[in-house]
Amino acid sequence: HADIALYSAKQSGRGNVCFFAPSMDREVRARRQMEHDLRLAVQRHQTFLAYQPMVASASGEIVGYEALLRWRHPELGEVPPEVFIPVAEESGSIVQLGEWVLTAACHEAAGWAEPLTVAVNVSPVQFQLPNLAAIVEGCLRRSGLAPHRLQIEVTEAALMRDPEAVRSIFRQLKALGVGIVMDDFGTGYSSLNSLQSFPFDKIKIDKSFIGALEGDEAARSVVKAIVGLGRSLNLAVVAEGIETEAQWRLVVEEGCPEAQGYLFGFPEVSRLTPELPPAAAAASRRQGP
């Protein structure tokens, strides 16, 4: 069967796959098996969404949730997205998986008691679909979710292949009233250029900068600069990957308006009842820093 260790080693890019000494044959078979299993994952009800809260930095109050795809494989257990998303992207099944994510996230969010935002990650591969905006529109219509409650998170990789086609999709999404977020900001090749040439509404400071915040003046300068950039370009800014009170205090001091991270809540499954996901309770009990 598909071998997670094998993929993890490959994904980590350390080139140490040979450490496991797999035969080429075994590697290829494991990969094909995972591709095959991924294609059937939705219809076999192995996929679900976990929601992680996003909070207003100053108060800790929840303003929305990010939907994160989970895959529970009958033999492998929960396979991390870092492992299966690249396989789904290369084999094309991300198109069907991504549509399921959009449908499920809109449907679940439409049932929440409070009209909070829901952020959905959309793969660069999905941005090659000329009908992506129509797919999003269909999900909104069928779920009844107000378009302004939906945010689409994209990484810079999505902008690279065919910028004009992507610009057109962005325009259509904006016309629907959907928000567009640049995820993992600061890790791409030309983040600044992308920001001025695509109509983003929000930027997410990559968690690598947040992780380095304590005791690293340079990381702090980067956060300060991104917050300033957001202010002058009139973009919302989120700091992702906040794990400690000290990191929270620092992003508040730098004036970063929103935050997300394990400190405020882990990704958790949404209850089907029209209530907030469970993380809401814990996070909303928190006081400001």
Ligand code: C2E
């Ligand atoms: P992302 O969109 O940047 O999501 C943030 C990731 O950081 C999530 O990992 C989340 O669980 C994790 N995280 C949140 N808070 C913290 C923290 O305080 N510390 C640390 N160390 N990590 C934190 P996850 O759920 O494993 O997802 C990993 C990546 O997989 C996502 O990164 C996204 O790129 C991709 N992904 C997840 N769901 C989907 C999906 O539905 N569609 C697509 N295309 N990609 C997805």
Ligand code: MG
């Ligand atoms: Mg994201």
Ligand code: MG
């Ligand atoms: Mg991110």
Ligand code: MG
């Ligand atoms: Mg990421």
